[in-house]
Amino acid sequence: MLNEQVAISTFRPTPDISSTATAEPVISIYNLHTFSQTAAFKRSTTAKNCLAVTDSHLFAAQSDKAVVNIYSREKGSLETTVPFKEKFTVLEAGSQEIIAGGTEDGRLLLWETATGRYISTQQAHLQRLTSIVFDCSSNFVITGSADSNVCVWSIPALLDIRTGERSPLYTLDRHTREITALATGRVAAGGPSDILLTASRDQSVAAWDFHTGTHLRTYIFSSIPTCLAIDPADRAFYAGLEDGGIQCVDFFNPADGVDDAASNQLFTREFRDVPVTLPEKRWFASGIDSVITALGVVFEGNYVVSGNENGDVCVWDVATGHMFRSLVKLKASIASLKILPPIGFMPAHLEISEQKHQPTSISKPRYDAIVSPSVADLYGYTVSTKFLTPSLPGVVTSPLASMQVSLSSSFSPENDLCTLQQQADEMAAYRPALVSKHKIEALEAELRILYEQYDKLATLHNMTWEGIVKEALE
Numbered sequence: 001m002l003n004e005q006v007a008i009s010t011f012r013p014t015p016d017i018s019s020t021a022t023a024e025p026v027i028s029i030y031n032l033h034t035f036s037q038t039a040a041f042k043r044s045t046t047a048k049n050c051l052a053v054t055d056s057h058l059f060a061a062q063s064d065k066a067v068v069n070i071y072s073r074e075k076g077s078l079e080t081t082v083p084f085k086e087k088f089t090v091l092e093a094g095s096q097e098i099i100a101g102g103t104e105d106g107r108l109l110l111w112e113t114a115t116g117r118y119i120s121t122q123q124a125h126l127q128r129l130t131s132i133v134f135d136c137s138s139n140f141v142i143t144g145s146a147d148s149n150v151c152v153w154s155i156p157a158l159l160d161i162r163t164g165e166r167s168p169l170y171t172l173d174r175h176t177r178e179i180t181a182l183a184t185g186r187v188a189a190g191g192p193s194d195i196l197l198t199a200s201r202d203q204s205v206a207a208w209d210f211h212t213g214t215h216l217r218t219y220i221f222s223s224i225p226t227c228l229a230i231d232p233a234d235r236a237f238y239a240g241l242e243d244g245g246i247q248c249v250d251f252f253n254p255a256d257g258v259d260d261a262a263s264n265q266l267f268t269r270e271f272r273d274v275p276v277t278l279p280e281k282r283w284f285a286s287g288i289d290s291v292i293t294a295l296g297v298v299f300e301g302n303y304v305v306s307g308n309e310n311g312d313v314c315v316w317d318v319a320t321g322h323m324f325r326s327l328v329k330l331k332a333s334i335a336s337l338k339i340l341p342p343i344g345f346m347p348a349h350l351e352i353s354e355q356k357h358q359p360t361s362i363s364k365p366r367y368d369a370i371v372s373p374s375v376a377d378l379y380g381y382t383v384s385t386k387f388l389t390p391s392l393p394g395v396v397t398s399p400l401a402s403m404q405v406s407l408s409s410s411f412s413p414e415n416d417l418c419t420l421q422q423q424a425d426e427m428a429a430y431r432p433a434l435v436s437k438h439k440i441e442a443l444e445a446e447l448r449i450l451y452e453q454y455d456k457l458a459t460l461h462n463m464t465w466e467g468i469v470k471e472a473l474e
Contacts, residue, residue, distance in 0.1 A: 002344040004032045004298055006305055007053050008313060009046040009060060010332035026332075027051065027060060027071070029340075032298060032305070032315070035327055041071045043078060048293060049131055051336035052093035054113075057362060059099055061088035070362055082364050089128045094138035098155065102129025108143050108151075110158055116363035119158055121166045124151050133182040135194070135210070140169075142196060142210060144179030150198050152210050162451060170213030175200035183228035183237065184210070197237055199225040204275070205239060205249075207266065217266055218275040219249055229295040229304065238304055240292025245282030246306060246316065285323040288312050294337035307334025 009027045027041040047063035057079070058071040066087045072079040088109075090102040097114040106125030111118050125145035133142050141153045151168035158166050178201045185195030196210035201224050207216040223241040230237045236250045251266050290308040297304055303324065304316040311330035314323050 002299070002342045004342045005029050005038060005340045006032055006296060006313075006327075007051065007058065007336075007338040007340060008307065008328075008330070008334060009044070009051040009336045010311065010330050011045065011047055011063065011335035012332045027058060028328075030313075030327060032303070032327075032339075035325065037328075039073070039076050041076070041078065044069050046335050047089070048335045049090045049092075050088060051338060052091045052099055053338045053340065054093050054097070055341075057113075059091060059093065061091040061101065063087075080362065080364075084365070090130060090132050092132040092134060092141075094134040094141065094155070095136075098134075098138065100132050100134070100141050100143075102132055102143060102145075104128045106145055106147070108132075108141070108153065110141075110155070111365055112159075113362050116366040117159070118365035119166070121153070121158065124168055124171075125149060130179050131182045133184055135184045136186050140210065142182055142184065143168075144182050144198060146178040148175045148177055148179060148200060148202075149173050150175075150179060150182070150196075152196075152213065161447075170210070172198065172206075172208060172213060172215075174198075174206050174215055174218070175202055175204065177201040180224070180226050181228040183230050185230055185234040186232060195230070195234060197228050197230065199228050199239065205237075207251075215272055217272065220275050220277045221247065222278070222280050226292055227295045229297045231297060232299060232301045235301075238295055238297065240295045240306060241282065242291050244289035244291060244308065245284050246292060246295070246304065247278065247282045248318070248321065249278060283316055283321045283323075285314060288314065288323075293334050296337050296339035298339060299342045305337060305339065307337045309333045313337070 007027065007029050026044045027046065028037055029039040030036065031038050041058060041060075044060045045063050046060045050061035050063065052059040052061075056073055058073060060069045060071070061067075062069065066084045068082045068084065068088070068091070070079045070082060071077065084101075086103050086105075088101040089104055092100050094100065097112060099111040099113060101109045101111070103109065106123045106127055106129060108121045108124065108129070109119070125143065125147050126149075127146035129143050129145050131144040134140070135142075139155055141155055141158075143151045143153065145151075150172040152170040152172070153166075153168050157169075175198065179198060180201055181197075181199040183197040194209050194211045195216075196208040197205055198208065199205045203221050203224055205219045205221065205225055205228070207219070208214065209216060221239065221241065223243040223245065225239040226242055227240040228237060234251070236248055239247050239249065241247060288308065288310070290310040290312065292306055292308050294307040295304060296306075302318050304318060305313065305327065306316065307313045311332055311334060313327040313330070313334060315325045315327055316322070317324040
């Protein structure tokens, strides 16, 4: 039997010590089948979009200080607190042990929790980041800002140590006011395209193909969309509105029966600049009219879970558009709401279910992890390299270490092997470690020299191969 849970975080800008609300957990997990609370995590004041969830941990960026609280989902308690140089305005987790955060000055920060690598981009946005989302493959991360722009970043390019200037692949600038929410489609689930949705305070939601930066459609709402969620099969999306309503938009019939030839042409180029004005057909619940702050769709796509500023967490039936159940009533604003991946699938191989998973450890950010010849171990991994002296049929070789090779020498397998050995020795001379900041510039210069040597070696390989092929053909 499948089992789904939802993680909910609340935010109290001015907590009342005498209030009974202080006894409630700030971060809680509820079972969507039994509608009961399964876990509670205290000692956290998490602002909107500042809760990141992985398979093993919860990461909660604090709104009052530059600290991230890390909770163990297995133990159900606070594991550690990690201080940072500046506060996060938004926090999100990818599927590759990567945590992405946004700052007040518009920079994107990546933290590899398995190794402790910490990467900061330049100021791509002019104002604070308001939303971050990963695509389903965690190869891209998209950021939205109060400056009305959206940036698409390549994660492999950001993590490449040879990259000097980290800049976004695309900047999407079709909105005119602050970005309020982002959402990506599930390409792995057979979706029609690599869909990205961007919501703004200009009362519009734009659909994009984020792999190419192509604008697909623009949907005009009667109220400001504050949060987004996409159907698991990419058939529709849901927008939580500032007036307290929820609106469902079908990608292929957004006008809901209105005779509009352009309304159902999501991927047709001729209709890309024709905005779709949506009808005022929204979901409302009696007595619940506060601003919707968070949305989520369950795995089967038949229910939508919403949270609002008054602390109401409601479950909505997609087929009827009515509130199915009130999950919980908290006494603080709902800051984040995350539908956790379902559990209960039968494993493809029986031995997988019998394996015991080792607890995942979190490595704190290492701001000064650079190369040094003093230590041979980085992040707990020891590098051990053994070089073999290969022999070729019909070729008598002398010891490789005693041979000198220059780029002007004639091409031969013997010379090529000498060059390989020489470059390998140079590579083995470097060992990662932590050194003081005054050595950073000198070590970066050494790295540049090393990369130049790599390029020369690649050139020599190509030239050698061309010579061998030429001799064989002659």
